[in-house]
Amino acid sequence: MHSYSARFFSPSASLFLLIFVLSGFAGLIYQSIWTHYLGLFLGHAAYAQALVLSLFMGGMALGAALVSRYVHAWKNLIKSYAIIEAIIGLLGLVFHAVFVFALDYSYNNVMPSLNNAGLIEAYKWLLASALIIPQTILLGMTFPLMCGGMIRRFPGNDGKTLGGLYFTNSIGAACGVLASTFLLLPLFGLPGAIFTAGVINILVALFAWWLSLGSEPTITPPTTIIKRNPATNKILITVLAATFFSSAASFAYEIIFVRMLSLAVGSTLHAFELMLAAFIAGIALGALWIRSKANATQTPLKIVGILQVLMGLTALLALAIYSEAFSWVSFLIDALSPTENGYKLFNIGTAILAIIIMLPTAFFAGTTLPLFTVALLQTGHGEKSIGKVYAWNTLGAILGVFAAIHLLIPLLGIKLSMLTAAFVDMAIGVVILRIFSEKRSDFFKTFSAITVTLASLAYIAIYVPFDSMRLSSGVYRTGIEQLDPAREVIFYRDGKTSSISVNYNVNTGIIAIATNGKIDAAIQMMDFNIPTFDEPTMVLAATLPLIYKPNAETAAVIGFGSGLTTHTLLAEENLLQVDTIEIEKVMIDGARTFRQMVPRAFDDARSNIVIDDAKSYFSSNQHRYDIIISEPSNPWISGVGALFSQEFYQFIPRFLNKDGIFLQWLQLYEIDEQLVSSVLQAMLPEFADVHAYLANNGDLLLVASQSELALNPQYERVLKGELGRTMEIVGFTKPEQIAFRKIADKRLLRSFSRMYTEFQANSDFYPILSLNAPSTRFQKKSALLLTSLPTMNLPIFEALKIRETPSLNVLMPKYRHLQADIEANEARTIVSFFDKNKSNTELVNLPIELRNWLELMITGNRECWKTTDDYGVFLATTIHQLTTLTVPYVDASGLHKVLHNQDFIKCEDLPEGIPLLLDFVEALAKRDTIETIKIGQYYLLNMDTQPHYLRNLDSFFLVATQLSLISLQDHDSAKEISKQYADKIKFMPEYSIIHSLLLAWLDE
Structure with missing residues (x-):
């Protein structure tokens, strides 16, 4: 007995503990990665992890019970442990292949043949259990076998042995959790992570087999x-x-x-x-x-x-x-x-x-x-x-x-x-x-x-309150630990998957509903007050599919939020049913505070609210829809990234009718271009056509179909009747106002995604969003290129045949939800400023900086500066700025008093090069592509001889000329002019972005 006790501290005992560290390390990799895998099949609810944990622990319990029954019959427990670890490792190596096969076979063969929601649900749970129960049973056998083997080899130290093994296994597990998320998933994805765990198990098995050599004392059963x-x-x-x-x-x-x-x-x-x-x-x-x-x-x-x-x-x-x-x-x-x-x-x-x-x-x-x-x-x-x-x-x-x-x-x-x-x-x-x-x-x-x-x-029950003002603060986003006193929490409840709160701002009249403190939707409850930024997003999310699919009869909405999207859809009389799928029941309870603003979502007989995971519900019911709208929470939230994955976009078309419309909401705030690109790379290959709209400065709406989308949809149809009244609330009264929100077709989206290739397509098995979006949220990044597309200095949408530039008499919505709307309306004020038949009283509506600039422009031109060089700098700068403030927002007919007839310039002797610039911007304003190309090519050919105040505009001449060539479908010349001159000029930042985007577009 004494010799065995001394050996507890020998190297061989330490080696036993070492392999159990590795065993625990691999075990928690399995638990972490299985959570992701089975969540893909069972649904991305927060309790998917709990289900895996229960299966994990249940299997381990069964394994431990089996060992307790037969342990006395086994002569060498360490050798038995080695065999078990080897089997676990082999199962880990093949798990991904087995899972993918089982998933595909289930979706394509088993579920459609069952044709019963209850049977399908039972099948899913049974299959999920079958995929991991064998491994968990084996994992459950490892702890008793190792404990028993060490107690046999080192008797008299039962407490130290048990505590030591429990410690090493647990510390290995803690390291496994961290390694899985911060190392293996980013490097290898789910398949590589679980393969790594399998390799570790096999190495542990080999090591344990070596340690098992020699005799192992037996203990007489009680x-x-x-x-x-x-x-x-x-x-x-x-x-x-x-x-x-x-x-x-x-x-x-x-x-x-x-x-x-x-x-x-x-x-x-x-x-x-x-x-x-x-x-x-x-x-x-x-x-x-x-x-x-x-x-x-x-x-x-x-x-x-x-x-x-x-x-x-x-x-x-x-x-x-x-x-x-x-x-x-x-x-x-x-x-x-x-x-x-x-x-x-x-x-x-x-x-x-x-x-x-x-x-x-x-x-x-x-x-x-x-x-x-x-x-x-x-x-x-x-x-x-x-x-x-x-x-x-x-x-x-x-x-x-x-x-x-x-x-x-x-x-x-x-x-x-x-x-x-x-x-x-x-x-x-x-x-x-x-x-x-x-x-x-x-x-x-x-x-x-x-x-x-x-x-x-x-004491804790009475004197330690849970302050809903803190719990609802979303401090991890704002840095503010408590809601503003002006906000009153009118609903708070902990649900199965998350905590839902609703707060009312007594000053603004806005009610907002939040999940774990993160606001999902906000609605203005006071009449005549400005709608919230969320409202045009929810209203457009419902109306855009109806524009492209006017005969739609069935629709599904993923995510309830405030219920405004569902409410807006049900304003369409042709719709027979709208299924709204929400994972958290308490979200529905909280949203009832919006009921007076979204009554159709709750009271219309066609509204069917479902508490389930979307993929699970679609698979179970096998319904096909004319419209599916996906408005999940933000992709930085754990699990939500799977609703922006390649597999999800492969899955959704199975449940769309012919010519059906799928709409995807995607945030452009707290994210960057690289991550947006990973979503586009996942989505674009799975749909025949995709159009993109900006609902506000931070929300992108992607309209997709398995058929070609109409180039010029009938926007006017959603501006009539009950639907039109809902649209009017958020500022839309004319078709051009909706069309103005369109920023890309599929080709431009593909071009954008090719510009940002740091990440591959977001996938269930390579969860790019879940791993990286939390960091971009913390860094407060934004996908600025997409949000700034409609405010670019040139009419790129016309040249790329995405949409027309609106006419002068069309005012954009007065609400300041979209920066392009603001700048388009300012452009109309500028045009009226140069129209002698109108007063300049509208200048008071412009920002002070812009108003001062306009007045300086007129004053400077009237005085005709004595120093020609200084006047040249002034004119080059102001003419360029006037062009960028008007041309992207007003069509050719509306600019005849601004850039067509430049009678605001009173001086007869203009500085060198200015007449050329005036001719160029006049051709650009008229959309005279032939003349624009002619002047642009002349300038670029002779730019070395141009005065210095024009050389700052080299990139303006190049990109505007390139756009004109594209509008004439002369893509080869557009590429050639870039090759010829791009390396010779210094790009202004915005023209550099446009140039890069156009090159990507031309490479299609």
Whole structure:
């Protein structure tokens, strides 16, 4: 016995612990990656992770139970462990191929043949379970086998062995979580990550096989006399019941902690994995701490009783300090620069916050399993007890996960759910202390534990409020830890997947609905006040498909939000049914606060609200629609990126009727061009035609179809009747106003995506958005090229045959939702300024800088500066600016008093080159492409001889000439002129962007 005890600290013992670190590392890679895989099949709900966790723990429980039953018959447990690890590894290597085959076969063959929603749902859950249950059963066998093998080889150190293995396995798991998200997924995607885990398992198997060589002592099974001993049976029943409920409470903590912290740090993939790693790390440290104490006590259950009470207390303490989490995140947002490195530091700050709040509770959770197991080993229950305790522990985990998500949080809310879980832990401690009390001092400990439990629960329940003004703040986006006092929270409830809040701004009359603090939709509730920025997005999302598909009868909307999109669709009398699919039921409850503004969404008989995941619902019902509108939440939210993936865009056309219309909303704020390109690369190959519209300065609407879309849709049809009244509310009264929002066709979108190739297409298996969008959100980036397309200096949409430039008599909507609308209306004011038949009173409506510039332009021209060179600089600058302020927004007929007849220039002797510039912009304004090309080519050929004040406009001459060539379909000359002159000139920034976009367009 002594020699084996000494060997516990020998290198061979350390090697056993090392391979268990690697085993835990691979195990949590599986759990993390399986969550992504099965979520693709079952739906991207927040509880998809919980389902995987339950299957994971359930399989492990079964595996542990099998080992506990047969462990005494196996002569070499380490060798058995090696075989199990090898099988797990082989299954990991083939998992991706098996999953893809199963998914394709299910969608193409099984589901259509079942033709029953209930059967299809049952099939999905059974298949999902079948895909991972074999591996989880095998994973469940590894811990008891390794524990039993080491106890045989190093007897007399049961506590140290169990604690050491639990620690190494847990610390490896924590590292696996981080490596999976921050290293393997970005480098290799889902297939590469799970393949890596499989390789690690095989290496562990080989290493364990080598360590298993040689004899392994056997331990005599406990006798039946011990099994029938009432005292030992009492301990067995107590331990198994306690580990079951303790594990349930611990996993409830994990779910509740994640929901709590998501309100402060955001629901990103990175934040979730950091929280999970912090919780597992706490468990590991608890196991490390207890390993040296487990063998030193003869009363491990009494220690467990005390630790259970302390675990509940730390959970309550976490509630007490939780409100400071919002201050901490606010500090991080203010202190860190909005850069990539700043985001990395923000993640570190998030990890620190998770550690402070979660780790103490997780620490005590890590002490219980080793102590429960030691208690049974000390009473002679033998190796079987290891598997039994592990099995009941994992069964408790399943209960905790499902109880937290489906019962506690929806019924009680986050705070009371945490109080309930803490009460369970503390009650376990009190019961254990009471059962095993023998001395008077033990009764005192029990009484003290009861007093502390009740007092702490009462204090937290009464004096630690959950302030909805903080919980709804979205501090992780704004840096503001509490909503403005002008906002009144009129609805707040914790749902199964997220926390929904609705706030009303008493000053502006705006009601906004938010998910985990992130506003999803806002509506102006006061008559005659300016509509919110969200309203044109939701209204256009509904009307654009109706423009392209006027005979539509069925429609589906993914995401309910405020209900305005559904309400707008139902204004179309031809529609027979609109299915609105929302994953979170509480979102519907919160949206009822908008009911007076969106009554059709709730009250129209054609409105069918479905609580389900979109892909799951479509697959189960196999309905085909004329219109499908996808308005999910922002793609930086964990899981949402799958609704912008290549596989999703391959999936959607199966549920569209012939000539059906699919509309995709995509944010252009808190994202960059590279990520937008990854979405376009995913979407464009799957549809025959795609048109793009800007709803406001930050929302892109992509209209797609499997057939060619009409080049000039009948916009006027949505401006009549009830639908027209809804459009008028957000400012649309003329067809040209809707057409003006069009910014791209499929060719231009392809050209844009080719300009930004840092990322490949966003895919379910290579989740570009989920991994990178949280960083662009933190950096407050925007996809500026797309948002600025309609305000470019030249009429690029005319040249590329995307849309016509509106006539002078068409005013854009008066609301300042879109910068191009503002500049188009300013262009009309400028035209009237140069029209002598009109007054200049409208100048007061222009920004002061623009008004001053116009007045200076007229004054400067009237005075005819004495210094010719200075006058040349002034004229070159002002003529160019006048061109860029008017030509992109007004058609040729509307510019005859501005750039056609330039009688505002009074001087007879103009500086050198200015007449050439005037002729060029006049041709450009007239849309006289032949003359524009002629003058432009002359200028470029002789630009070296031009005065310096014109040389600043080299890129203007080049790009305008190139556009004119394109408008004449002379693409070869447009390419050639770029090759000939682009390297010789210094581009102004905006013309550089247009030039790059045109080159990409010409390369089609």
